[in-house]
Amino acid sequence: MWLYYVRRYKHVIWGVLLAIVLMLLVVIGVKTTSIKKAVINEDVYSGKAMGTAIKKTIYSEKKKERDAVNTAIDDCLRTLEKQISVRISDSEIAKCNRSYVKNGTYRLPENIVFYLQEEMKVAQETKGAFSPCVRPLSVLWGIEDGKNVVPDQQRIEEKVKYASYSKIAVSDDGIIFKLDNMAIDLGAAGKGIACDEVMKTIEESKVEGAVVSIGGSVAIFGSKGDGKPWHIGIRDPRGGEDDVMGVVDCADHTFVSTSGDYEKYFEENFKRYHHIFDPRTGYPVDNELMSVTIIGDNGFMSDVLSTTCFVLGLKSGMEYAQKKGVEGIFITKDKEVYITKGIKKEFRIKDNQYILAN
Numbered sequence: 001m002w003l004y005y006v007r008r009y010k011h012v013i014w015g016v017l018l019a020i021v022l023m024l025l026v027v028i029g030v031k032t033t034s035i036k037k038a039v040i041n042e043d044v045y046s047g048k049a050m051g052t053a054i055k056k057t058i059y060s061e062k063k064k065e066r067d068a069v070n071t072a073i074d075d076c077l078r079t080l081e082k083q084i085s086v087r088i089s090d091s092e093i094a095k096c097n098r099s100y101v102k103n104g105t106y107r108l109p110e111n112i113v114f115y116l117q118e119e120m121k122v123a124q125e126t127k128g129a130f131s132p133c134v135r136p137l138s139v140l141w142g143i144e145d146g147k148n149v150v151p152d153q154q155r156i157e158e159k160v161k162y163a164s165y166s167k168i169a170v171s172d173d174g175i176i177f178k179l180d181n182m183a184i185d186l187g188a189a190g191k192g193i194a195c196d197e198v199m200k201t202i203e204e205s206k207v208e209g210a211v212v213s214i215g216g217s218v219a220i221f222g223s224k225g226d227g228k229p230w231h232i233g234i235r236d237p238r239g240g241e242d243d244v245m246g247v248v249d250c251a252d253h254t255f256v257s258t259s260g261d262y263e264k265y266f267e268e269n270f271k272r273y274h275h276i277f278d279p280r281t282g283y284p285v286d287n288e289l290m291s292v293t294i295i296g297d298n299g300f301m302s303d304v305l306s307t308t309c310f311v312l313g314l315k316s317g318m319e320y321a322q323k324k325g326v327e328g329i330f331i332t333k334d335k336e337v338y339i340t341k342g343i344k345k346e347f348r349i350k351d352n353q354y355i356l357a358n
Contacts, residue, residue: 052216057211065206068205077194096175097182102180103177106176115186116175119132131163131279135187138275148268160279164279188304191214195214202222208222208223209221209224211230220250220255221252231247235260235262245337245349246354255299255302257293259310260290288333291331301324327343336354338357
């Protein structure tokens with residue numbers, strides 16, 4: 001008898017069974033999602049290092065692991081700053097600038113030699129749009145120190161020769177200065193170097209994910225536990241510190257560096273003078289760009305290239321970024337946004353003042 005009813009109402013029975021299975025799957029999915037979100041907790045830490053603001057968002061099951069990584073990152077940055085900061089009198093860079101002898105080889109630690117050699121390659125490839133020894137110009141202008149005065153043109157022209165990469169040579173043993181009164185400065189790469197060192201520190205920990213912002217450079221590690229890419233905001237060059245004009249999706253082990261005319265600047269006679277110099281002219285860069293963001297797999301190079309591509313300008317900068325195998329976001333003074341092909345699906349504009357132009 002029961003077989004008769006099973007056959008007669010089999011569609012109803014299958015429908016009920018299917019509904020039960022779907023309800024179970026929904027419940028299991030909700031519970032799994034809840035568990036996943038409960039496991040990956042986060043803490044946000046802030047501070048200062050490398051002459052700029054630091055923000056660390058760290059994801060881990062355990063509070064003590066998040067705190068431990070935060071402390072390790074701070075220790076890492078302090079150690080690095082004492083080695084490469086031009087503003088610390090006993091750093092390797094400061095001692096070099098103070099103690100070198102013209103045409104003699106000044107010995108430097110292996111890691112600093114590596115950075116300088118890589119910077120020299122960029123300088124040579126761009127015919128001087130980037131220079132490791134631009135510091136005489138930045139000291140003359142004093143923009144980072146709040147001097148806010150345009151120097152005399154004759155003094156600027158005098159300093160240009162000291163800022164030329166052609167006046168230094170870097171070997172495996174160290175650096176040779178061909179003139180007196182020169183100075184090297186890893187400032188255009190320092191925050192990127194810091195991101196690389198921070199990444200190594202995080203890799204040695206047990207945390208699941210982290211985003212560390214060091215001024216205009218960001219290091220991205222792991223996952224925040226929701227299976228989604230990291231969303232990194234691109235600052236509005238004419239907005240406040242927290243104003244975002246767009247967002248780019250990034251994966252694990254990605255570095256994002258931005259250089260812009262809004263970071264340190266002053267205005268005189270309706271003209272903006274900022275801290276990014278063209279070593280070939282001695283003046284702050286004055287072209288069609290407000291900012292350049294470079295996205296790559298190396299913090300040091302991302303930082304160097306964001307400065308270099310800014311100096312090169314829109315067309316040459318985009319070409320050079322693609323030659324170096326990185327992605328770029330270029331924002332013009334007309335609020336047009338140009339991006340490299342590799343991030344067309346990952347980048348989106350959030351502020352309708354800006355338009356995607358390519």
